[in-house]
Every structure is written in structure tokens, then in C-alpha cells.
Amino acid sequence: MTAGALIGTVTQGTGGVWRVRMADGTEHDVSLRGRLKKSDTGRRSGGSIRRDTVAAERDRLKLAVGDRVRLEHDVRGRALAIAEILPRTSRLARRAPGGGYGERVLAANVDQVVVVFAAANPEPHPRMLDRFLVIAEANGLPARIVVNKVDLAGPEVAHARFTDYPRAGYPVHFTSARQGDGIEVLRRSLGGRTSVLTGPSGTGKSSLINALYPGLDLRVGELSASVNKGRHTTVGASLHPLPGPEGGFVVDTPGLREVGMWELPVERVDLCYPEIRVHREQCRFADCRHGAEPGCEVRLAVERGEVSVERYESYLKLSQELEEQRRQR
Numbered sequence: 001m002t003a004g005a006l007i008g009t010v011t012q013g014t015g016g017v018w019r020v021r022m023a024d025g026t027e028h029d030v031s032l033r034g035r036l037k038k039s040d041t042g043r044r045s046g047g048s049i050r051r052d053t054v055a056a057e058r059d060r061l062k063l064a065v066g067d068r069v070r071l072e073h074d075v076r077g078r079a080l081a082i083a084e085i086l087p088r089t090s091r092l093a094r095r096a097p098g099g100g101y102g103e104r105v106l107a108a109n110v111d112q113v114v115v116v117f118a119a120a121n122p123e124p125h126p127r128m129l130d131r132f133l134v135i136a137e138a139n140g141l142p143a144r145i146v147v148n149k150v151d152l153a154g155p156e157v158a159h160a161r162f163t164d165y166p167r168a169g170y171p172v173h174f175t176s177a178r179q180g181d182g183i184e185v186l187r188r189s190l191g192g193r194t195s196v197l198t199g200p201s202g203t204g205k206s207s208l209i210n211a212l213y214p215g216l217d218l219r220v221g222e223l224s225a226s227v228n229k230g231r232h233t234t235v236g237a238s239l240h241p242l243p244g245p246e247g248g249f250v251v252d253t254p255g256l257r258e259v260g261m262w263e264l265p266v267e268r269v270d271l272c273y274p275e276i277r278v279h280r281e282q283c284r285f286a287d288c289r290h291g292a293e294p295g296c297e298v299r300l301a302v303e304r305g306e307v308s309v310e311r312y313e314s315y316l317k318l319s320q321e322l323e324e325q326r327r328q329r
Helices: 034-045 051-061 126-138 155-161 164-168 183-190 205-212 266-272 274-280 297-303 309-328
Strands: 006-014 017-022 027-032 068-073 080-085 091-095 103-108 112-118 143-148 172-174 194-198 238-241 249-252
Touching: 017 080, 091 126, 103 194, 112 126, 126 143, 126 266, 126 309, 143 205, 155 172, 164 274, 164 309, 172 183, 183 205, 194 205, 205 249, 266 274, 266 309, 274 297, 274 309, 297 309
Parallel strands: 027 080, 112 143, 112 194, 143 172, 194 249
Antiparallel strands: 006 017, 006 068, 006 238, 017 027, 068 080, 091 103, 238 249
């Protein structure tokens, strides 16, 4: 890379225009160089690019919030454009929504995933939470859970609904963005890191970020009473620098109503459940699926109460779903 190269981080992007933040805090609205657009279009449409080439070049070609990029001026030395997407240290990706084939990268170069659920309104669905956690595990990213709106359910009810997750090894924060409960402890866990906040619609992610960092002033929506689902107040992912001496960034993502796995082999699903992962090596068979196989240590751990029945059933259900998807392909 040449000395004095213009290197920045993508903070937002809609309609082919991307906002890039430079090290000095200035921001530029830029587009992709033509050759990057063509490569990305060819990859997404299938084109003549082979599947293994797609896997090898996916990170390089598909721009996402959090990507570090190199900018260049045009031939007249005026407008800036993205000339290169630099290699990533990590990414958070899921299957494209709507039953599409392919993946969607939610954010790049993140240090941790913060999954935000509500204690009530909307009612939490643990198996959906499990899917978010599996996606984080499959992407090699540590995850923590935030249970927001504790004031609506009460602390005892909120803790009882999420008791399986501290046992599985996940840090769990119980917060109320409205009352300020748990905000300071959560803020300390975000400082100095790049954290992507994700979760279902209506759980109060934007309100939570505003309570953590009032100066960001993110748009906040109301819950739709007719369907008990949150309106999408975040159109696309956006990266925000955090105030304070530690610095760091937080990526606010749109509320998700479906959470699909992308290219997760069914044989590796058990690796994405930490409390199951620690027992799998003691199974009699190396390829044990922890169902009806004899000598399964995971099933014994369930019987001993070391793995919760709910999380075990969640694992079985997701494994069956991925197996069915593989048969259909």
C-alpha cells in the first residue's frame, strides 16, 4: 500500500452511495469503482464464477458496513471512490432473507455480537435467540446477550426466562433503556471494541444505544400494537464511533424477523452450542448427532442437567432444519 493512501471505514451505505469515515474523523460519501461493481454483480448473479471462487472472493467483493477501504480520486482529481476493499479480520453474515439463496453480510471487522431481546413486548422466543447465537458462533465471534425492557416484565420474570444462557457460558445483561437499569455495566463491556447490535424488531436496540450514548440520537420507533412486531427504524446497518477515552464503535442493525443459517454444515451445528460442544468429544462415535445414537455423552449431560432440555431440543430442531435444506439442494 502506498504511503499516504486514503484509508477509511465504511459507516453506512444505501443506494450505491457509501459513507466512509477517515482516521481524522472526516467523512466522505463515495461510490464503488466500476470494476468492483462488475465483480460484485457477476458474483451475485451467478455469472461464470465458480462456486469455490465465490467462497474465496466473497469477503473481498461484497462491501459491508465496517469494511476498511482504500479511496482514490477520479481522473480529474475531484470525486473520491472506493478502489479497494481491504482484507477483513471478521464478519457477521446470515442467509439472505425471503428464502433467497446466498448470504448477507451484516457487518465486517467486528469484535463481538450483542444480541438484544426484550423481556416483554414483544414476547421473547428463545429458539430465535439461539439462532442469533449460532450465527455468531458459526462466524467465530463471541456473543453477549442483552435482555432489555426488564421494567415491563419485572426482574424475577426476566431472569427466569433467560436462565439457560448464563449456564451455557454467555454473558447476560438485564437492562431498561427507559429507566437506565444496567446501562453503566453494559457500557463498560462495549468500550474499546467494535460491537454489532442485532436482534428482532421492537426490542429497543436504538433506544438502548441512545441510553448508552445520548449524543448519537438514533431514531426510535414504536411497537405496532396490531401485530406486536417492531417497525424497522433502522433502514440499514450503520457504524457509530463511541465517545470517551476508550473509543470503539457500535454497529446498529435493522431488526430481523427471520434468521437463516448460510452454509453451516449440519455436522458442525453442535460446535455452535457451547454447553454441547464441551461434551461432544466424549461421545462413543465421532460423527454422533446426539439423537438416538448409543453412548452419546450429550444426552447423558441433558439427563444430568448439565445441558438444558430446551437448548438441546433447540439444537435438534435446527439440525433437522439444516438437514432438510441440504436434501432440497
